[in-house]
Amino acid sequence: MSAVNTLIYPVADLEAAKKVFTTLLGVSPHTDEPYYVGYNVDGQEIALDPNGHRKGLTGATPYWSVDDLEARIASLVEAGSTVTQKPTEVGGGRSVAVLADADGNMIGLMQG
Template sequence: MTAADTIIFPVSDLGAAKGVFTTLLGAEPHTDEPYYVGFNVDGQEIALDPNGRRKGLTGPVPFWKVDDLEASSAALVAAGASVVQQPTDVGGGRRTTVVADADGNQLGLMQD
């Protein structure tokens, strides 16, 4: 795997978070929808998810792109991780899952 491609922040007030991140990143979002706001700064994807907490996200979650979501998730579980979010189709042909390490740190996987 390479470095995390996307970091998703669960937010409760999407409008307020969008204002803060637009100012912080010095960039307008490339995607601005009621269910997702996405920024790309120097190749790093930063996303705001107003449904993140409902999905089990407890804070910012880095997501790595993988070729096989199920196999990668299974390998992490075999290494001691626990599943936080089962594989989910999030649209556009993309699927994601979230696992947590033994300390509760959440790690996301995504497959296009």
């Protein structure tokens, strides 16, 4: 069984979003880079992605941890989802992909 371990918000103004989320979450980010700001709150990863809108994210997107990214993509496409972001290496041996269900809800997948 896979589990949601990361929630990524696409943001247009990273500095403004960082102020809001640092206040909201009550912790400083563990990663603070121009391409990604990440927080860990009780084991839950909350992240800000200034490139998220360009990647097709339309809002906060939950990322499910999976053992076999390609197989999970294939099964979700067969079930009626569409791929909105093809598998992409994001560093550290991790790959991500994003699909949309029939209503346009974003489904993030993460392996590694």
